[in-house]
Amino acid sequence: xxxxxxxxxxxxxxxxxxxxxxxxxxxxxxxxxxxxxxxxxxxxxxxxxxxxxxxxxxxxxxxxxxxxxxxxxxxxxxxxxxxxxxxxxxxxxxxxxxxxxxxxxxxxxxxxxxxxxxxxxxxxxxxxxxxxxxxxxxxxxxxxxxxxxxxxxxxxxxxxxxxxxxxxxxxxxxxxxxxxxxxxxxxxxxxxxxxxxxxxxxxxxxxxxxxxxxxxxxxxxxxxxxxxxxxxxxxxxxxxxxxxxxxxxxxxxxxxxxxxxxxxxxxxxxxxxxxxxxxxxxxxxxxxxxxxxxxxxxxxxxxxxxxxxxxxxxxxxxxxxxxxxxxxxxxxxxxxxxxxxxxxxxxxxxxxxxxxxxxxxxxxxxxxxxxxxxxxxxxxxxxxxxxxxxxxxxxxxxxx
Amino acid sequence: xxxxxxxxxxxxxxxxxxxxxxxxxxxxxxxxxxxxxxxxxxxxxxxxxxxxxxxxxxxxxxxxxxxxxxxxxxxxxxxxxxxxxxxxxxxxxxxxxxxxxxxxxxxxxxxxxxxxxxxxxxxxxxxxxxxxxxxxxxxxxxxxxxxxxxxxxxxxxxxxxxxxxxxxxxxxxxxxxxxxxxxxxxxxxxxxxxxxxxxxxxxxxxxxxxxxxxxxxxxxxxxxxxxxxxxxxxxxxxxxxxxxxxxxxxxxxxxxxxxxxxxxxxxxxxxxxxxxxxxxxxxxxxxxxxxxxxxxxxxxxxxxxxxxxxxxxxxxxxxxxxxxxxxxxxxxxxxxxxxxxxxxxxxxxxxxxxxxxxxxxxxxxxxxxxxxxxxxxxxxxxxxxxxxxxxxxxxxxxxx
Ligand SMILES: Nc1ncnc2c1ncn2[C@@H]1O[C@H](COP(=O)(O)OP(=O)(O)OP(=O)(O)O)[C@@H](O)[C@H]1O
Ligand SMILES: Nc1ncnc2c1ncn2[C@@H]1O[C@H](COP(=O)(O)OP(=O)(O)OP(=O)(O)O)[C@@H](O)[C@H]1O
Ligand SMILES: [Mg+2]
Ligand SMILES: [Mg+2]
Numbered sequence: 001x002x003x004x005x006x007x008x009x010x011x012x013x014x015x016x017x018x019x020x021x022x023x024x025x026x027x028x029x030x031x032x033x034x035x036x037x038x039x040x041x042x043x044x045x046x047x048x049x050x051x052x053x054x055x056x057x058x059x060x061x062x063x064x065x066x067x068x069x070x071x072x073x074x075x076x077x078x079x080x081x082x083x084x085x086x087x088x089x090x091x092x093x094x095x096x097x098x099x100x101x102x103x104x105x106x107x108x109x110x111x112x113x114x115x116x117x118x119x120x121x122x123x124x125x126x127x128x129x130x131x132x133x134x135x136x137x138x139x140x141x142x143x144x145x146x147x148x149x150x151x152x153x154x155x156x157x158x159x160x161x162x163x164x165x166x167x168x169x170x171x172x173x174x175x176x177x178x179x180x181x182x183x184x185x186x187x188x189x190x191x192x193x194x195x196x197x198x199x200x201x202x203x204x205x206x207x208x209x210x211x212x213x214x215x216x217x218x219x220x221x222x223x224x225x226x227x228x229x230x231x232x233x234x235x236x237x238x239x240x241x242x243x244x245x246x247x248x249x250x251x252x253x254x255x256x257x258x259x260x261x262x263x264x265x266x267x268x269x270x271x272x273x274x275x276x277x278x279x280x281x282x283x284x285x286x287x288x289x290x291x292x293x294x295x296x297x298x299x300x301x302x303x304x305x306x307x308x309x310x311x312x313x314x315x316x317x318x319x320x321x322x323x324x325x326x327x328x329x330x331x332x333x334x335x336x337x338x339x340x341x342x343x344x345x346x347x348x349x350x351x352x353x354x355x356x357x358x359x360x361x362x363x364x365x366x367x368x369x370x371x372x373x374x375x376x377x378x379x380x381x382x383x384x385x386x387x388x389x390x391x392x393x394x395x396x397x398x399x400x
Numbered sequence: 401x402x403x404x405x406x407x408x409x410x411x412x413x414x415x416x417x418x419x420x421x422x423x424x425x426x427x428x429x430x431x432x433x434x435x436x437x438x439x440x441x442x443x444x445x446x447x448x449x450x451x452x453x454x455x456x457x458x459x460x461x462x463x464x465x466x467x468x469x470x471x472x473x474x475x476x477x478x479x480x481x482x483x484x485x486x487x488x489x490x491x492x493x494x495x496x497x498x499x500x501x502x503x504x505x506x507x508x509x510x511x512x513x514x515x516x517x518x519x520x521x522x523x524x525x526x527x528x529x530x531x532x533x534x535x536x537x538x539x540x541x542x543x544x545x546x547x548x549x550x551x552x553x554x555x556x557x558x559x560x561x562x563x564x565x566x567x568x569x570x571x572x573x574x575x576x577x578x579x580x581x582x583x584x585x586x587x588x589x590x591x592x593x594x595x596x597x598x599x600x601x602x603x604x605x606x607x608x609x610x611x612x613x614x615x616x617x618x619x620x621x622x623x624x625x626x627x628x629x630x631x632x633x634x635x636x637x638x639x640x641x642x643x644x645x646x647x648x649x650x651x652x653x654x655x656x657x658x659x660x661x662x663x664x665x666x667x668x669x670x671x672x673x674x675x676x677x678x679x680x681x682x683x684x685x686x687x688x689x690x691x692x693x694x695x696x697x698x699x700x701x702x703x704x705x706x707x708x709x710x711x712x713x714x715x716x717x718x719x720x721x722x723x724x725x726x727x728x729x730x731x732x733x734x735x736x737x738x739x740x741x742x743x744x745x746x747x748x749x750x751x752x753x754x755x756x757x758x759x760x761x762x763x764x765x766x767x768x769x770x771x772x773x774x775x776x777x778x779x780x781x782x783x784x785x786x787x788x789x790x791x792x793x794x795x796x797x798x799x800x
Contacts, residue, residue, distance in 0.1 A: 221665040228625065230644045232632035244630045264661070265621040272622075 012391055013281035014142055019387040020292055021050040027375040028296050034366050035306045037299045040348060040356050045295075050288065053097070053145040054280040057173050059198060060183030061190050062087040062151025065214045065252060069183065070095055070146045072253045073277075074138040079103045081134075087151050091130040092169065095146040098135025106131030123172070127164040143281040147173055154192035166194075167201040174205045178280050182211045186227045186249075187218040191234045199238050206239060210276065211247040217257035217266060224249070224262070248273040282391055289384060300376045301336075301346040306357075306365050308336045313363040322362055329354050412791055413681035414542055419787040420692055421450040427775040428696050434766055435706045437699045440748060440756050445695075453497070453545040454684040456677065457573050459598060460583030461590050462487040462551025465614045465652065469583065470495055470546045472653045473677075474538040479503045481534075491530040492569065493548040498535025506531030523572070527564040543681040547573055554592035566594075567601040574605045578680050582611045586649075587618040589627045591634045599638050606639060610676065611647040617657035617666060624649070624662070648673040682791055689784060700776045701736075701746040706757075706765050708736045713763035722762055729754050 029044055031037070038044045058066040067083050078095050080103050082088045094109075106128035130150070149170070174180055180202060184191075202209060213231060216224055228249060235245055250266035252273070257263050309325055309332060325332060329350050337344065429444055431437070438444045458466040467483050478495050480503050482488045494509075506528035530550070549570070574580055580602060584591075602609060613631060616624055628649060635645055650666035652673070657663050709725055709732060725732060729750050737744060 221662065222668050225628065225647075225649055225665065225669075226644075229628065229632040229647055232629040233636035233644045236633035236636035244626075244633045247625075247629055249625055261664070262621065265625065268622050269625075 013285040016285045016387045016391055017050050017288060019383070020288060021047065023379045023383050024050075024292060024296075027372075027379050028292075028299055031303050031368075031372050031376060032299050034368075035299075035303045036360065037302050040302060040353060041295070041298060045292075053141070053143060054178035054284040055094075055145045055147060055173070055176055056179045056181060056277065056280070057147045057149070057170075057177040058181045058183060059149055059170065060151060060181075060212075061185065061192065061195055062089075062153055063188075064151065064183040064185040066151065066183050067148055069181075069212070069214070069252045070148055073140055073146070074136070075140075075254075076136075076138060078134045078136050078138070080132060087153060089148055089150050091132055091150060092127075092173070093131075093148040094133045095141065095148060096133055096135055097137065097141035097145075099137055101136045102134075104133040104135065106133075109133040123164055123169055127169060130164065144277065147177070149173075152192065152195045152198050154190065154194055167197055170198050171201040174202045174208070177205070177208060178284055179210065179277065180205060180208045182209060184211065184213050184231055186213050186216040186224060189227050189231060191231070191238070196238050203240075206241045206243075206245075209239070209245060210273070211235065211245055212252060212273065213247055213249045214252055216249045216262065217251045217259045220259065221261050285391065286388075289388060293380060293384060296376060296380055297343075297346045298348070300373065301342055302348065303368055303373070303376075304340055304342070305333065305336050305347075305353075306362070307368040308332060308339075309357070309362045310365045310367075318361070318363050325362065326354055326358055413685040416685045416787045416791055417450050417688060419783070419790075420688060421447065423779045423783050423787075424450075424692060424696075427772075427779050428692075428699055431703050431768075431772050431776060432699050434768075435699075435703045436760065437702050440702060440753060441695070441698060445692075450688065453541070453543060454578035454680040455494075455545045455547060455573070455576055456579045456581060456680070457547045457549070457570075457577040458581045458583060459549055459570065460551060460581075460612075461585065461592065461595055462489075462553055463588075464551065464583040464585040466551065466583050467548055469581075469612070469614070469652045470548055473540055473546070474536070475540075475654075476536075476538060478534045478536050478538070480532060487551050487553060489548055489550050491532055491550060492527075492573070493531075494533045495541065495546040495548060496533055496535055497537065497541035497545075499537055501536045502534075504533040504535065506533075509533040523564055523569055527569060530564065544677065547577070549573075552592065552595045552598050554590065554594060567597055570598050571601040574602045574608070577605070577608060578684055579610065579677065580605060580608045582609060584611065584613050584631055586613050586616040586624060586627045589631060591631070591638070596638050603640075606641045606645075609639070609645060610673070611635065611645055612652060612673065613647055613649045614652055616649045616662065617651045617659045620659065621661050646676075685791065686788075689788060693780060693784060696776060696780055697743075697746045698748070700773065701742055702748065703768055703773070703776075704740055704742070705733065705736050705747075705753075706762070707768040708732060708739075709757070709762045710765045710767075718761070718763050725762065726754055726758055 024045055032044055058070060060066050063085055067081060067089050071077060071081060071083070074095070078093075079101050080093060091106075107125070109132065150166075152166075182199065211231070213228055216228075219227065228247070231247065232244070235247075239245055248269045249262075250269040250273075251257055252270065257266060312325065313321055333347055333350060336342065337347065424445055432444055458470065460466050463485055467481060467489050471477060471481060471483070474495070478493075479501050480493060491506075507525070509532065550566075552566075582599065611631070613628055616628075619627065628647070631647065632644070635647075639645055648669045649662075650669040650673075651657055652670065657666060712725065713721055733747055733750060736742065737747065
C-alpha cells in the first residue's frame with residue numbers, strides 16, 4: 001500500500017500546478033490578453049489545461065486483473081466497478097477525481113467541456129455507449145486518472161461484436177496517456193493475436209509502456225520463470241524497440257501472496273511500479289512548468305515587440321507608419337532584441353507575425369507598464385523556481 | 401551432482417549399443433557381405449558408427465563458464481583445461497572418453513580414423529592448430545562427448561585474429577551435435593553482434609539448442625529477473641522459432657550458491673538440465689536402434705531378392721537369363737514380396753538396384769541358408785526388443 005507520505009508526495013505536484021495556474025492568471029494572462037498573444041500563438045490556457053491529471057491506461061487480456069489493480073490503488077471500489085473471473089469490464093472507464101461518487105455516461109461525458117473526453121465523440125455512439133467516467137474522491141485520483149478497458153478477448157468476433165474499432169480507441173487513449181500498463185496473468189499467460197494487434201496500436205508510444213506480470217504468486221518459481229521468459233520472448237517480437245520493456249512481476253492487489261517464495265521480489269517490484277506511477281504527476285508537472293516558462297517568455301517578447309511597434313506612432317500618418325513597420329519587421333525585431341537583451345529563440349517567426357499583426361491597427365495597442373514586465377520576470381526568476389523547490393526529488397533543471 | 405544411479409542410467413545406453421554392435425557383426429554384416437549389400441545401400445557399419453557418443457556443444461561469450469561447466473560434469477579436470485576470468489579457452493576441445501588421460505593435437509586427431517574429426521580437415525591448418533581432443537576416463541564421457549569452444553569475443557577483430565571462420569566451424573559442429581548449449585552470464589549479460597552471428601550459424605538446428613543462464617546466484621532476485629527478461633527479449637529476436645527456447649537458470653559448478661534465495665529454483669533447474677543431458681544417450685541409442693532395424697530389414701529383403709534371382713539360373717544360358725531377369729525386375733520383386741510376405745517399403749528402388757546388379761554375375765552369388773534369415777528375424781523380433789527393455793524410461797516404440 002502507499003504510505004501517507006507517498007500520498008502527500010503525490011499531491012505536492014498538485015500544489016505546484018495550482019501555483020502555476022495562479023501565476024498564469026495573475027501575471028501572464030492579462031498581458032497575453034492586452035497584446036492578443038493567443039491570436040499569434042495558441043489559445044489562452046484554461047483550468048483544464050492545468051488540472052488535467054496524468055493518465056494511466058490499463059490494457060490486457062480479460063481477467064488479468066486490470067480492474068482489481070485500479071481498485072487496489074484507489075483503496076476502494078469505484079462506481080460501476082465489476083470484478084470477476086469471466087470477462088467483466090465491458091466498457092472504457094475513465095476513473096477520475098470528483099467530490100461526489102458518480103458515473104457520467106459516455107454520451108454526457110462526451111459533451112462536458114471540462115472532461116478531457118470531448119474528442120471521444122468522433123468514435124460515435126457505438127463507442128460512447130461503451131464509455132463512462134467514474135468520479136470519486138479517492139486521494140490518488142487527485143494526481144492520476146486511470147482508464148480501465150474491456151479485456152482483450154481471443155477469437156476474431158471481438159471487434160465485430162463491439163461495433164467500434166478497439167484498436168483505434170486504444171490508439172486515441174495511448175496518444176493522451178502518460179503511462180500505458182499492459183497486464184498479463186502469470187497463471188494463464190495468453191498473448192493472442194488480438195492482444196498483439198492492440199499492442200500494435202501503441203506504436204510510437206513505446207516509451208510510455210510498462211508491463212505487469214500479475215498473479216505471479218499463483219505459480220511455482222520454476223513455472224514463473226517459464227512464464228516470464230515466454231512473455232519476454234513474445235514481447236520482444238511484438239514490441240519492436242531494442243530496449244527491453246520493463247515488466248513488473250508480482251501480485252497487484254491487497255491480498256497476501258499465495259506462494260511466499262518470492263515475497264521480497266514481489267514487494268520490491270510493487271514498490272518500483274508504485275514509484276513509477278508516483279513519478280508521473282511530477283513529470284507531468286515539470287512538463288507543464290516547462291511549457292509555461294516557454295509560453296511566458298514568448299508572451300513577454302511578444303508584448304515588448306508590440307509595445308515597441310506602437311510606441312513609434314506619432315499623431316499623424318498612422319497608415320503609412322504601419323506599412324513601413326511591416327516592411328521592416330526584421331529590423332524592428334532586432335532592435336527589440338538588442339534593447340532588452342532577449343534570446344533570439346523567444347522571438348516569433350517574422351512572416352507569421354507580420355501576417356497576423358497586419359490585421360490590427362498597431363497604434364491602438366495599449367501602453368505597457370514596466371510593472372507588468374517586472375511581474376513576468378518575477379514569475380520566471382522567482383515564483384516558478386520557488387514552486388519547483390517544493391517538488392520532491394526534483395533534479396532535472398528545466399530546459400532554459 | 402549426478403547420483404551413482406544417474407551415472408548407471410547413462411551407461412545403460414552403452415550396453416544397448418554394445419548389444420547392437422554384437423548382433424550386427426554376428427548376424428547382419430555376414431549376410432550384407434555375402435550379397436554385397438553395402439554396394440547397393442551404404443557402407444557397412446563400423447565400430448565408430450556404433451560407438452560415437454552424443455555430442456554436447458557448448459557456446460557462449462567468453463568467461464560465461466563453459467569450461468567450468470564441463471569440468472563440473474566430469475567431476476574433475478581434463479587435460480589442457482584452463483579456467484579464468486579473462487578469455488582463456490583459445491581452441492575447440494572435444495572432450496572424449498579414453499582409458500588414459502591425453503591430448504591429441506588437432507593435426508593428429510584430424511587424420512585418426514576412429515575419431516569423428518577427420519572431416520574437420522577441410523577447415524585447414526589454421527583451424528586444426530586451434531583444435532584438440534582431450535581424452536580421459538571420466539564416467540560421463542562413456543555416454544557423452546563435450547565440445548568446449550573459445551569464448552565469443554565482442555569486437556570485430558575476432559574472426560580476423562583467428563584466421564578461420566568461427567561461424568563456419570560452429571556450423572559444422574552444430575550439424576553433428578545432439579545438444580547445443582548456449583551459456584550466458586547473469587552477472588555480465590552480453591549479447592554481442594558476434595554472438596548473434598554465432599547463433600545465426602545454428603539455424604536449422606533450433607531443436608537442439610538449450611540455454612544456460614549461469615552465475616544466477618551472483619545477482620539479486622530483482623536483477624536476475626531483469627537479466628533473464630533481457631535475455632529472453634533478445635533471444636526471441638535472434639532465434640526465429642515461435643517456440644520459446646528453454647533457458648536453465650542457475651549456477652552450474654560445484655560451489656555453493658552465493659545468494660540462497662533461489663536455491664530451490666536453481667536446484668530444480670540444474671536437475672532439469674542434467675535430466676536433459678541424460679536423455680541424450682538414450683535418444684541417440686534409440687535413433688541407432690531405429691537405423692539398425694531399418695538397415696536389417698532392408699538387408700534381409702536384399703538377400704532374399706538376390707537369392708531369388710540366383711536361384712533361377714540353370715546350368716546353361718546364363719547371360720540370356722541375366723538379361724531377362726533385369727528386364728523383368730519389377731515382376732521378380734513382386735514375386736519375392738508375395739512369397740515371403742514382405743512390406744513393400746523395405747524394397748529398394750528398382751532402377752537403382754537394376755543398375756548395380758547388372759554389373760554382377762547374379763548366378764555367382766552364394767546360396768542363402770534359412771538359418772541366416774532366421775537369425776536376422778530373431779535380431780528384429782527378439783534381440784533388439786530385449787535390448788530396448790534394458791533402457792530406462794523407454795516409452796516410444798520404434799517406428800515399424
Ligand atoms: N493479483 C491477483 N491475484 C490473484 N487473482 C487476482 C488478482 N487480481 C485479480 N484477480 C482475480 O482475477 C479475476 C479477474 O479480475 P478483474 O476482473 O480485475 O480482471 P480484469 O482484467 O479487469 O478483467 P476484464 O478484462 O474481464 O475486465 C478476478 O476473479 C479477480 O479476483
Ligand atoms: N557457476 C559459476 N558461478 C560463478 N563463477 C563461475 C561459474 N562458472 C565459472 N565461473 C567463473 O567464471 C570465470 C570464467 O570461467 P570459465 O573459464 O569456465 O569460462 P569460459 O566460458 O570457459 O571462458 P572462455 O570462453 O574464456 O574459455 C572463471 O573465473 C570461473 O571461476
Ligand atoms: Mg475489468
Ligand atoms: Mg573456457
